[in-house]
Amino acid sequence: MSPLKSGRSRLAIGCAVVAMATAAIGPAWADPVPSYEKLLERIGLTPGALEAEALVDAAEARARQAGVRPNPELSLEAENALGTGPFSGYGNAETTLSVSQDLELWGRRGARVGVAQAEGRTSLLRRDLATLDAAGRLALAYAEAEAADRRFVLAQEALDLTIADARALMILVEEGREPLFRGIQAQSEAAAARAALDEAEAERDAAFARLTAVAMLPNPATSIENSLLDREPPAVVPTSTASPEVRVAEAERDAAESRIEVERVRARPDVRVSVGVRRYEAEDATALTFGVSMPLPLFDRNRGNYDAAQAEFRAADARVMAARQTTQADLAGAEARLRSASSRVWATDAGVTAAEEAYRLSRIGFEAGRISQLELSSSRAALIAARNAAVDARLARVRAEVDLALLQGRAPFGTSL
Template sequence: MKAFRGRLPRHAVSGMLAATCLMAVGQPARAQVAPPFATLLRDSEDAPRLAESEAEIRRAEGFSQQARARPNPSISVLTENVAGSSPYTRFDRAETTLQYNQPIELGGKRSARIAAGQAGVVASRARDRDARVAFAYDLARAYAAAEIADRRIGLAEDEVEEAQSDLRAAQALVGAGKEARLRALQAQSSLNEASAALELAKANRIAAYARLSAMVGAEQPYASLSDSLLEDGPKAAIVGPIDPRATTAVMLAQAEREAASLRLDVERRRATPDITANIGVRRLDYENSTALVGGVTIPLHIFDRNRGNIAASRAEVDMAEARLAIARNEARAEAQAAAAELAAANARATAAIDAKATADETYRLARIAYEAGKSPLVELLAARHGLGAARGVMLDAQTAQFEARARLARLQGRTITGEPIQ
């Protein structure tokens, strides 16, 4: 994220001013102060994203519970030898059978279903933890984005203030006849540019706080922060090396592969035919007697042998294996990249601090020289733009440090402040 540089068209500036005013008017009068990040994360247990993940666990638990159910029996009633030709025109020769039918699963189908259901619960919990880690990462970035927006407004306000001071100095020299009127117009143009950048920063700040508020489902939008992640939060987040095999993405892929393998086993066992045991009582009206009946029903698996479902489940296992390999490779690459990016960001931040100190001194000397009439206005404007750029580079370096630490914390399954996520 770099500070805005360059002249904006007049209609763009007007549009930003109007949008900023409309958004500010639309906000409730009592805007909230966002609590510290750790508190905000802890209080976001009912955020929509987390609620969806928890519902996924309950869904898997329901399927697991259903997998334990045995086949339901059935009762049938059958009446024969009635309403036909003689001697069966009436009901005096009726034979009525009351029968109880119980399906019996063979081939270990129920145990396979139970194992697959339990694996589904394990996978849903792994998915929930991965979602919580991702939510903590995104929330930290949203929180930091709001803080960065605040700081960019501060930088823009400093540039406006310095541009106003430069304009007053130019006007004084023009009034004393030491500068052409063109110099005052150049200073005024520079002030207009800085003012436009300030309005853009204000609009970006409104958007950043709106995203943060929407992410946690806050009823009243936040308007300020009570804590800093760029200064304090990330420093304690990373402890020890990262094991790519222990990342939530890899653990989720492993759980999904195991669940897919057990679902394949379920489909294979379904190819084994089940039987239905029948037992009943038959009433013989003509003989005025009762008899027991019994039997077994065995389906003939001639046409449907569940081959399509077995092939589909086998393809799911292959896809799960591929996703696991991808997750392992990506986790290994991300761990190496994040560590390298953090080292680079730290070096960049150190260089940015030195560059800002140099730019501060350059602007101070250019201002003294210009007010003494020893240097032209263009050198003063260039020094001020250089100072603004140095401030923006330093903020960009802090942002890069935060991003690298946040990625490392996510790979470790931790929050940006270092707490493990269960």
């Protein structure tokens, strides 16, 4: 057998092997993933949402506890007993049973309740923020899984096109219209397309695994029927309400301001009153006792804690200003990215249409002998790149919508929570 024939045989065998490997690959998915809206109904079961809900319950419990009055104190005292001389034994003892109560003057309990309620409002806003963040992460994981699935399909199609071009080239090589090394190049391109398909399959499996974890699905995610990539985001409407991040920062500032009042009240003395009964064993008599006690504020006037509370309020106020500035800039950027991504989707769709027509004409020209194999490969690569760019543009649009929705305090794509 001549070297030329041997090389052609090896080329034919290589292309056949690649074709058989391609035919063996097919989607093994059976159960489609529920729609994004269905998954969103279960957003409260995600770990982040459960944690935020538990923290709300804890804050509500602390608010209830803050409104409870302190318990009275019961004391029993014995004097002049079990000593020496006339005080030996218990005959001359004086026994006092008394009850004392902290009066919580100066608005102490009201300040404590105010702080607990402010912290409760903060926890509610944090829960809402955690729910919105979980909805955004779910939308992103959903879109990334769908994009990975589409890239896998595109990789399959790219391999099919490469194999079809290699077969057409082999006919020309057998007819002597193309040199043998062109066939070898086609075989190399087919091998590269097969490797790209393997990579796309791995990326698809990883993306579906992430979606399974984020959505907390009982069974592994398989395929997606309800597209999120093709969904048009709602029209960008300016909002006058503050973003969730700003509202949380404002609630934290209000709680910090409430702590100033608590520390101011703590600087005043605790007043306690007591009433009791005293028993005189020697006289076989009893009498009532009354008392008022309070610490003398000679050394500790709580100035350090009061100044610290004021400093923490100033820090919280600075965080509010920073959050407002950052949110304003992020909101403008997210709106611009969403408009740009939407325009890019239209542009890439037009690019795919043009690339498909260019490849079709190149294939016709190649089979007629008017177009070289290099030009055919170039048009095929342009088609593959255009199709992947269309997927990337849609994924970028979803990401922009997720960012904008979080800043506007809503679920992505106008869905309700």
